[in-house]
Structure formats: C-alpha cells, structure tokens
Amino acid sequence: MKKNLILLFAFLLTIMAFKPATKKNDKKPKLVVGVVIDQMRYDYLIRFSKKYGNDGFKRLLREGFSLENAHYNYIPTYTAVGHTSIYTGTTPINHGIIGNHWYDKYLKKSIYCVTDKNYKTVGNNGMDGEKSPYRMVTSTITDQLRLAQNMNGKTIGIAIKDRSAILPAGHTANAAYWFDGGKNGQWISSSFYMDNLPKWVKRFNNLKKDDEYLSKPWNTLYDIKTYTESIADDNNFEATFKGEAKPVFPHDIPNLRAKNNNYSILKAIPAGNSFTTDFAKAAIIGENLGKSNYTDFLAVSYSSTDYVGHQFGVASKEIEDTYLRLDKDLASLFKFLDTEVGKGNYTLFLTADHAATEVPSYLKSVKIPAGYIKPVKFLNFLKKVTNNYFKSDELIENISNFQIFLNKEKINELKLDYEKVAKTIANEAINYKGIYKAVTAKTMQNTNFTNGILNSLQNGYNQKYSGDVLLVPNPSTIVYPKKGTTHGSGYSYDTHVPIIFYGKGIKQGSSKRKYEIIDIAPTLSNLLQIEFPNGNTGKVIHEVLN
Missing domain, CATH: 3.30.1360.150 (Gyrase A; domain 2)
Structure with missing residues (x-):
C-alpha cells in the first residue's frame, strides 16, 4: 500500500512538472510587430554589416531566423503592391492592388491606391486623410487576427507614407497613421478609422519633434572616409535637394527645408526613420499594446529609405549612412519592446516591400548594360x-x-x-x-x-x-531621370529582399532555400493558429517555427 502511494505521488509530481511547460508553449505572443523597410535590398544586410551595431540587424540575424533567398514573385514591385502582398499572402492577381497609381479603365483616369473621397482627414483640414483600404479586395493577416479574436485585440498601422500604413493594417484596423508634411508637419488619420485623433497622438504632434529633427544638418554618422562600401560622394548619378549645388555631405537641412516643401523634407532624410520610431514607441504606450489577454498587431513601415534610394541611388554614401542610422533606430525599438512588452512576449518579422536597381547611368559608366525608356x-x-x-x-x-x-x-x-x-x-x-x-x-x-x-x-x-x-x-532599364534610381521589375535586384523572423515561437537559424514574400502571412497565421487571409496563395515556412 505504501509503495502504491509513493508511485501515485511520483506520478502526480510528473504531471505537475509537465503541465506548466505545456501551457507556456501554447501561449501566443502578446504582440506581433511587422517591420517593412521601403526599398531595402537583401545585400544591405551584408554590405554594411561591419558597421552595424550588435543590437539592430545583427540581433535579428543572431537570435532570429533569416531567409537568405527570399524574393517577390510578381511584377510590378512597387510600394503599395509589396505591402499588400506581405499582409495578404497573395499577389495582385487576387488582392487587386496593381500599383501605387494605375489607370482605371472604367473611370478613364489614373487613380491612387488608397484614395477614398467617402472619408475625411482626421487631424487637420487638409485632404491627405481622404483614404481607406477599400481597393484591396482580400483580407490581411491583421484582419484575420481580429476576426479570430472576435474583434478583440488592437491593430495599428504606422508609416510616413499613407499607403504603407493603411494597407498592412487591413480593413478592420483600429487605426492607421501617416505623416502629413508640407506646411502641417503632423501625424494624421482618416475618418475611416475614427472621428478624432487620440490624446496620445495629439500630445505627440504637440511635441514638434519634427522641428527638432529638421534643426540639424544631415552629416554622416561616422567619418565619411570610412564609408568604403559606397561610391564617391561627389558624382554625376545622384539628384540634389532643391537649393543644393552638389549632392554631397553635409546636407544643410535647416536652410533647405523652405525650398523642399518644408516638413516634407523630413521624409527624404534618415531622421524620418527616427521620427517613425518615436511615433511607434508612443503608439505602444498610448494604445497599451501587448498588455491585454489578446494578441495585438503593430505594422510599422520605414519609408525614408525609399526616398533616399530614389534620390541618391543604391551605391551612394547617403544610402549607406541611412542604413547605419536605421540600424540604431531598430536597436532602440527592440530594446523598447523588451522593456514595455517583455522579451519573449512578442513576435517580430522584418522585410522590405521591394528592392531597387543600381542607377543605370552608373552601370553604363562601368560598362554594364542598362538604359532608359x-x-x-x-x-x-x-x-x-x-x-x-x-x-x-x-x-x-x-x-x-x-x-x-x-x-x-x-x-x-x-x-x-x-x-x-x-x-x-x-x-x-x-x-x-529597351x-x-x-x-x-x-x-x-x-x-x-x-x-x-x-x-x-x-x-x-x-x-x-x-x-x-x-x-x-531589359534588365536595369527604367522610366526615370538619369540621376537617382527606381524599382518595379521582376529582376532579382528588385525582388531579392530580407525576410527575418524573430521572437516568440521562432527558431534561431537561417535558410538558403527559396521562399516568396507571400509566405510571410500564412507562416504567421500558423504561428497564431488563425485562419489564413482569404486570398492566400503562400505556404507555411516550417523551418522558422518552433
């Protein structure tokens, strides 16, 4: 009898020992963070790696799971299409966003992907908030998460560009915010989401951090002589800001802003990414993201990388400096998430909406075929x-x-x-x-x-x-001025982007297998144990999941 009691007691202890571990493994992240970097080529991870710190890109590569051979699987590789495909798990054939702007053959005019005159600007009296995601005809992973939780949990989209905030957040988002430059210098939204800006957004706008960022010249983070991964600063392949004689450092932002649409110049310098990071942190606190019994979703897009790339090209000192500074912004965001949400409580992915070609006129100067139409x-x-x-x-x-x-x-x-x-x-x-x-x-x-x-x-x-x-x-043949560059093709320079998963439920490692951008949404859906977006054609990436 005594022996049986001992065995029973040992059995109960075994059950108790295993029960908490099982419960912990089944627990979903409190917050999912999607980070999309506009116009980031995969090779930026490698080219500038010696100058990156340990807590930004390198932290994700060290502790997360990196897909080294990830590509877009459609044409055209534009911002709106990229963001939509990431979050819907499908391509324009299904989701309906075929460009940033496109010709509407029914209306007989060019239209913008998120313009919607049924709604008004929230935040000021301008027209930049007359927006919604209604032209996206499928659901997003952010929609599916809301549906799976009976419309509980919050979804917030943030980006300097309106399309980059609106489309990832989906149709059911609690809010999407974007930056209205020009004379306003404010984060705004649309009446599609709300009637008034929340108090935390108003407080943030009142801080006028944009003026603070625009009060300093843009100089290189480190000695420009150490920027050996990029071509000469003074060259004939880069565009200048209005009012500049040459496209060289330092860029005198305080004196250039008046000739470059005032607050809008913030979009085109690395400080725009820092400003976005500041606002994302304010959103996490203001919306109490990651604090409820439901999973929240924060979709953040860094847009300034795209503006810099278009103006200066992928081989410029400016693009190198932009990514070195973005690395610090990301490190700051990750540390903030550790503190506010808790390391191990969130899942994050980082990718890009497209990449970009080298400036064709530069390629021609080194005898590589390229051209203009x-x-x-x-x-x-x-x-x-x-x-x-x-x-x-x-x-x-x-x-x-x-x-x-x-x-x-x-x-x-x-x-x-x-x-x-x-x-x-x-x-x-x-x-x-051509x-x-x-x-x-x-x-x-x-x-x-x-x-x-x-x-x-x-x-x-x-x-x-x-x-x-x-x-x-033809490859590296574009419709664009001869200074600066663009994207949109199906060639590898436009399609090859980083995809890195990190955090709760994610393995550590890397893979050289080919994956597609549309695989992100079903992979996260599987992790969260929710239904796939309703137009999904991607597949679950089993390698990345614990």
Missing part, C-alpha cells in the same frame, strides 16, 4: 505602328506601369478586331529598344507560365484591372 518617344513609336496597321493613332488610351491600355471604344467604332490590335502592338513593341518581352492580356489568361519572368508577370496580372498589353523592359 522615354514614355513620349515610346508612345509616338506605338502610334506609328497603329497608323501603319490600322490607319489610326487613337487606339492607345494610356501607357503606365509598363502596361498598355487600348481605346476599346475607338476599336469598336473602326470595326477592328480587338485581339488582333493587341497582338500587333505586342509584336511590334518587342522591336523597341523592351525585352511583350504579351497580351489574352496570353496572360490562356497560358500558364510556371517559372521565369513571365510567371512573375502573370502573378501580377489582374484580369479586371490590368492593361491589354504587358511589357517587360
């Missing part, structure tokens, strides 16, 4: 084509985002065959210098491309919204 010259070329074949130069309604929209009313009026017109234009466009591929909408609908550049083009094609002929330029 001038839209007016290309349009005139196509008008000659339609005149030669169909005796009309009115068959093209719009060319934008490397898509050609045909004038179907004119085609019908002239009793022409629509498919023949489209096919003829595609066949002739391929002869234009155009690598041209396919019709019918080809996109009737042919299944399983790999390569045409697969990416197909993943970005939306039958309802996209054009009648789709174009792919």
